[in-house]
Each structure stands twice: as structure tokens, then as C-alpha cells.
Amino acid sequence: xxxxxxxxxxxxxxxxxxxxxxxxxxxxxxxxxxxxxxxxxxxxxxxxxxxxxxxxxxxxxxxxxxxxxxxxxxxxxxxxxxxxxxxxxxxxxxxxxxxxxxxxxxxxxxxxxxxxxxxxxxxxxxxxxxxxxxxxxxxxxxxxxxxxxxxxxxxxxxxxxxxxxxxxxxxxxxxxxxxxxxxxxxxxxxxxx
Amino acid sequence: xxxxxxxxxxxxxxxxxxxxxxxxxxxxxxxxxxxxxxxxxxxxxxxxxxxxxxxxxxxxxxxxxxxxxxxxxxxxxxxxxxxxxxxxxxxxxxxxxxxxxxxxxxxxxxxxxxxxxxxxxxxxxxxxxxxxxxxxxxxxxxxxxxxxxxxxxxxxxxxxxxxxxxxxxxxxxxxxxxxxxxxxxxxxxxxxxxxxxxxxxxxxxxxxxxxxxxxxxxxxxxxxxxxxxxxxxxxxxxxxxxxxxxxxxxxxxxxxxxxxxxxxxxxxxxxxxxxxxxxxxxxxxxxxxxxxxxxxxxxxxxxxxxxxxxxxxxxxxxx
Numbered sequence: 001x002x003x004x005x006x007x008x009x010x011x012x013x014x015x016x017x018x019x020x021x022x023x024x025x026x027x028x029x030x031x032x033x034x035x036x037x038x039x040x041x042x043x044x045x046x047x048x049x050x051x052x053x054x055x056x057x058x059x060x061x062x063x064x065x066x067x068x069x070x071x072x073x074x075x076x077x078x079x080x081x082x083x084x085x086x087x088x089x090x091x092x093x094x095x096x097x098x099x100x101x102x103x104x105x106x107x108x109x110x111x112x113x114x115x116x117x118x119x120x121x122x123x124x125x126x127x128x129x130x131x132x133x134x135x136x137x138x139x140x141x142x143x144x145x146x147x148x149x150x151x152x153x154x155x156x157x158x159x160x161x162x163x164x165x166x167x168x169x170x171x172x173x174x175x176x177x178x179x180x181x182x183x184x185x186x187x188x189x190x191x192x193x
Numbered sequence: 194x195x196x197x198x199x200x201x202x203x204x205x206x207x208x209x210x211x212x213x214x215x216x217x218x219x220x221x222x223x224x225x226x227x228x229x230x231x232x233x234x235x236x237x238x239x240x241x242x243x244x245x246x247x248x249x250x251x252x253x254x255x256x257x258x259x260x261x262x263x264x265x266x267x268x269x270x271x272x273x274x275x276x277x278x279x280x281x282x283x284x285x286x287x288x289x290x291x292x293x294x295x296x297x298x299x300x301x302x303x304x305x306x307x308x309x310x311x312x313x314x315x316x317x318x319x320x321x322x323x324x325x326x327x328x329x330x331x332x333x334x335x336x337x338x339x340x341x342x343x344x345x346x347x348x349x350x351x352x353x354x355x356x357x358x359x360x361x362x363x364x365x366x367x368x369x370x371x372x373x374x375x376x377x378x379x380x381x382x383x384x385x386x387x388x389x390x391x392x393x394x395x396x397x398x399x400x401x402x403x404x405x406x407x408x409x410x411x412x413x414x415x416x417x418x419x420x421x422x423x424x425x426x427x428x429x430x431x432x433x434x435x436x437x438x439x440x441x442x443x444x445x446x447x448x449x450x451x452x453x454x455x456x457x458x459x460x461x462x463x464x465x466x467x468x469x470x471x472x473x474x475x476x477x478x479x480x481x482x483x484x485x486x487x488x489x490x491x492x493x494x495x496x497x498x499x500x501x502x503x504x505x506x507x508x509x510x511x512x
Contacts, residue, residue, distance in 0.1 A: 007214075008207050009353040009425030013432060014297040048295060050435035052508030085291055086338045086436070121435055123294055144297035157283075182300050185290035 013120035016143030018110045020176055024127060024139065025099045027174040034170035037129040037137050041096040042192035044089045045109045048121040058116045059088070062109050066092060069105070081191045087123060091192045102127070110143070126151075128192050135160070136193055137167060139175070147178035157188050206428070206499075210421040214362070217414045221365045224407045228372075231399050243372070250368040258360045262302075262324045265316040271306035271326045281305065281332050288341050289325060292348055296433055301325045301351065305332070311447045313470045315347035316356055323351040331470075335443055342440030343447075343470055346430035353429070355422050362415050369408040372400065419489045424499050437504040441497055448493050 005012055031037050049055060059080070066078040076093040083089060090109055094102045106125050113122060122143045129137040138151045150167040152160040164184070168177055178184060228243050257264065266273075274282035286303055293300045301315065301323035311331040317323030325347055327340070335343065350356075431437040447470060490496075 007358065008210060009355070009358075009422050009429075010207065011296075011349055011352055011429035011432070014295075048435050050507050051438055051504065054508050055435070084337065085287060086341065087291065120295070120433075123291065142294060144294065180299065183294065185294060185300075188287075 014144045015119045016110065016114065016122045017146035018107060018114070018143070020146050020148075021103055021107055021110075021125060021141055023175050024103050024141075027139075027171050028099050028129075030171050030174050031129065031167065035131065035167060037131045037135075037167070039096055039099050039102075040128045040130050040192075041094045041098065041102065042091060043094075043102045043106050043125065043127040044091040044190065044192045045106055045125050046083075046087050046089050046123045046187070046190070047113060047118070048086070048123060049088045050118065050121060054116075055118060055121075058113065058118060059090075062112045063090065065112065066090075066105055066109065069108075079191070083189060083191075089191045093192070099127075124187070126187065126190055126192065135163065137163070138187070138190065138193060140187065142178060142183065145178055145183065146176065148175045149178040149184040151184070151187060153186070153188065153193065157186075159186060206421060206424055210418065210425070213414055213418045213421060217362055217365065217411060217418070220407060220411050220414065224365065224369065224403065227403045228400070231396060231403070246368050246371045250364060250371050253367060254360050254364045258318050258357060261356050261360075262317045262322060265314065266304055266324060266326065269306045269314070269326060269328075270308065271304040273302050273304045273324070281329070284337070285327060285332065285340075288337065288344055289348075292341065292345055292433065296345075296348065296352065298348065298352060301348070305329060309333070311335070313343050313347050315344075315351050317351055318356055319354060320351055323348075325351075331447065334446055336439075338434075338436055338439040339443035339446065342430055342434050342436060343443050345433045346426045346440065346470065349426040349429035349433070350422070353422065353425060355426070358422065359415070359419060362411075362418055366408055366411045366415060369404045369411065372404045413486060416487060416489060420491045423490050424496065427496055427499060428503055431500055431503045432507070435507060437500040437507070441500050444493060444496055444500075 028039055049059070063078055063080060079091045081089050081091065092102060092105045092109075094105070106127075110122060110125070113119060124143060125141045126138045127141075129139065131137070136153055138153075139148055140151050141148050150164040152163040152167070154160050265271075274285070276283045276286040282303070282305065285305065289300060289303055292298075298320050301317065301320070302325070304324055304326040306312075306326055306328040308328045309330040310328055311334050313325070313327040313331050315323060315325040325344060327344070331340065331343065427440065431440050434440070491499075
């Protein structure tokens with residue numbers, strides 16, 4: 001925030017960075033080769049809903065847009081769910097080998113929200129992975145920072161920190177990682193995990 | 194294709210706040226000019242006093258700025274908590290996590306104060322040294338979305354560096370108060386002008402009069418500035434969460450409860466008034482203009498009206 005904004009007590013809302021998401025498909029290849037995690041085909045966008053008709057209209061439009069494109073390709077409809085913290089998750093499910101299409105879907109959601117002026121409401125995007133031992137992993141993309149971090153939940157709201165750090169090492173420079181570990185916030189009960 | 198923004202600043206508020214800060218600056222300059230005028234008319238010793246008072250006052254101001262988080266926590270009887278300490282702590286951390294991700298702020302330390310009085314505050318000279326605290330009372334009374342609105346308001350204070358701004362604004366009042374004290378108790382004027390005792394008395398009176406006037410004017414201006422900063426924080430918090438009505442509900446709940454708390458508890462929380470979500474004392478239920486002028490926070494009606502504006506702004510349909 002600029003000096004003048006601070007002085008005058010104005011917060012400029014942070015706009016999201018959208019394009020780094022497209023690094024995911026190539027990173028997924030490295031992840032599979034290095035650690036054996038494959039995408040489950042599920043990805044979601046998490047955003048803060050705004051009160052009022054305007055936002056709910058935009059949300060409905062986005063949902064229809066995604067449904068029409070996925071229906072045309074024989075895919076599953078998009079679901080919207082609400083979490084305990086009042087955030088909405090738009091979950092898209094694709095076949096597990098269609099990661100590029102999934103990422104394009106997620107990018108379409110982001111762009112629609114941004115185009116309608118709701119960019120600052122975007123929180124994160126989550127893409128789910130699983131390995132042969134059924135361990136769950138999500139790669140979470142923080143829009144405001146333009147960076148990724150891994151999230152490996154265990155039962156009972158615990159995290160497998162060792163696995164997360166291992167995944168970061170395995171994927172290495174293929175993704176832009178969030179350097180500040182304090183920002184790797186957990187998303188317990190995220191849909192699609 | 195540029196994205197449209199719904200987050201247009203509130204120009205009226207900005208203009209009023211700028212005018213208040215400008216007036217504070219004018220008062221400061223007038224004060225220094227008066228002191229120097231008095232000093233050169235009666236000898237150089239008064240400028241030495243001013244210099245001494247500025248150093249002392251500056252020292253207090255800088256010290257309080259750097260230790261604001263420790264001071265605030267100690268005064269409120271709050272303890273830092275981690276997410277695994279209790280379900281309350283986990284809930285608080287979860288809300289703060291998401292707010293920080295939305296606002297792209299580093300995560301502050303999180304503390305809980307052991308009192309049933311509902312309130313929340315955030316302090317710290319910048320976002321990297323910040324702490325946000327909620328009382329058990331507020332955690333008990335508010336729903337998640339209302340609590341989130343309150344915390345977003347508090348974190349906006351940190352983002353706007355309100356601790357720094359208010360400390361600098363109070364700097365002048367501190368100096369004026371110090372000068373009154375020094376002129377009253379010290380005999381620096383009398384000591385330097387052996388041959389002119391009557392002049393020394395006049396100088397001291399003039400100095401005291403100027404200091405008192407300056408203190409009174411800057412006190413009112415600082416309170417005014419504090420109210421505008423509160424409105425800014427309300428606004429930023431509501432824009433961040435996208436739910437002005439949750440913040441309104443929280444305000445109504447907290448203000449209503451505060452009014453019923455006996456005065457014994459309120460007096461112990463006076464020093465932290467400027468940082469609290471709502472002031473710990475109400476001068477009268479029917480907010481008279483005079484009571485309002487002395488308040489660090491705007492009236493409930495004013496805050497709700499400003500939040501209505503935010504609601505309209507967010508609800509503007511595409512067009």
C-alpha cells in the first residue's frame with residue numbers, strides 16, 4: 001500500500017494474479033515421476049461471497065458457463081458449497097487425465113469474477129492429488145501472492161508437514177512456491193479432497 | 194480489458210481526514226511560532242525548554258510506538274495462543290488465516306484476553322510486528338462471519354498504520370502537556386533572568402496559556418482524527434469481507450452489551466480505548482454533540498450509516 005494510502009487510511013484491495021496457474025500441468029508430471037501422486041481430476045476455486053444480488057448473479061453465470069462447457073464434453077456439473085468460514089467453493093470434476101482442461105476451467109472462473117469486479121474476493125484454488133497409498137495432497141494456489149504451497153491433511157485436522165516439504169522439494173522450480181511458511185494456511189474440510 | 198473496480202474510495206471521508214491532519218499540522222506550526230516568539234522576546238532560555246520537551250516527548254512517543262504491542266497485551270491481560278491450544282484458538286486462527294490471505298498481509302500474532310467483556314483490538318507499528326487480540330466475551334457472543342468482520346476492521350487498523358499515525362498526531366499534545374508541567378514546576382525562566390523577576394512570571398503565564406490552548410485544540414482534533422480512522426477501518430474491513438451487514442450485526446451486538454457492563458470494569462480498560470473496536474465507556478445513551486466530540490469512536494448510528502454506503506457500493510449491478 002502506498003504511503004498516501006496509509007496516511008489516508010485507504011486500503012487498496014489486492015488484485016489476484018491468475019496466470020501462474022498454468023504451470024500446474026507440467027509440475028504434475030514431475031510430481032508423478034518423483035513422488036507418485038496423480039491428479040484426482042478435482043479442482044476448486046475458493047472465494048469470499050459478497051452480499052447482494054449483483055454477486056449472486058455473477059456466481060450463477062459462472063456456474064452456468066462451466067456447466068455448459070463441461071456438459072458439452074461429457075463431464076460432471078460444477079458444484080458450489082459453503083464452508084464453515086463463510087467462503088464458497090466452486091468444485092469442478094474432470095477425468096483424472098484432463099488436468100489441462102481442469103486448469104482452463106478454473107482460470108475461466110477466475111477471469112469471470114475478475115471481469116465483474118470481484119477479483120479481490122478470490123482466495124485460492126485447490127487441485128487434488130492422490131498416490132497409491134491413498135494419501136491425500138492438494139496443491140493450493142494463493143491468488144494474492146501468485147504462489148503455490150502443498151497441503152497434505154491427515155485425519156483429525158493434522159498435517160503431514162514432512163510430506164509437504166518433500167513435495168516442495170520434488171517439484172522444485174517447476175512451480176512458484178510460497179516462501180513464507182506462515183502463509184501455508186490449512187484448508188480443513190475443503191471439498192474435492 | 195481492464196477489470197472494473199467496486200472499491201472506489203470514499204472521497205468525503207478522505208477529504209475530512211486530510212483536513213483534520215492539516216489542521217493539526219497548522220496548530221503545531223502556530224505553537225512553535227508562539228513559543229519562539231515568546232522566547233526571543235524574553236531571552237533564549239525558552240527555546241532550550243522547548244528543545245528539551247521535544248526530545249522527551251519524542252522519546253515517549255517513539256518508545257510507545259515500538260512497544261505498543263507488548264504494552265497493549267500486558268494491559269489487556271491477553272495471552273498469545275496457537276491453533277492447537279483450544280477450539281476457540283483454532284477458530285480464531287482459522288479466521289485470521291483467511292483474512293490475511295485475502296488481504297495479502299503477513300499473519301499477525303494471535304492472542305486471547307481472558308475477560309467476558311466483548312471487544313477486540315489489533316496493534317503494532319506495522320504489519321510485521323502486529324498482534325490481534327479478541328476477548329473471550331466476543332468469541333462467545335459473535336457468529337463466525339460477525340467475528341470475521343470485527344477482525345477485518347482491526348487488521349485494517351494495522352494495515353493503515355494507525356498506531357503510527359495516532360502517535361504522531363498525539364506527539365503535539367504530549368509536548369504541550371509536558372511544557373505546561375515544566376513551566377509550572379521548573380524555575381528555568383526565573384533562574385535565567387535574575388534581574389527581571391516580573392518578566393519571568395509573565396513569560397511563564399504566557400507559555401502556560403499557549404500550551405493549554407494548544408493542548409485543548411489538538412485534543413479535539415486528535416479525537417476527530419481517531420473517529421475518521423475508525424470509519425476508514427470499518428469501511429476497509431467491510432470491503433475485505435464483502436459482508437457489511439455482518440459487521441453491522443457485530444457492532445449492534447457488541448455496543449448493546451457494553452452499555453450494560455458496570456463501570457468498575459470499564460475504568461480499568463480506559464487506556465486502551467483508542468484501539469478497541471467500540472469504546473469501553475459511553476458518556477450518554479443519547480449521543481449528544483458534546484459527548485461525541487470527546488469520543489474516540491464515531492456513534493453507532495454513524496458507523497451503521499457509513500456501512501450502508503459500502504453495501505450499496507458492493508451491490509451495484511453490472512452496467
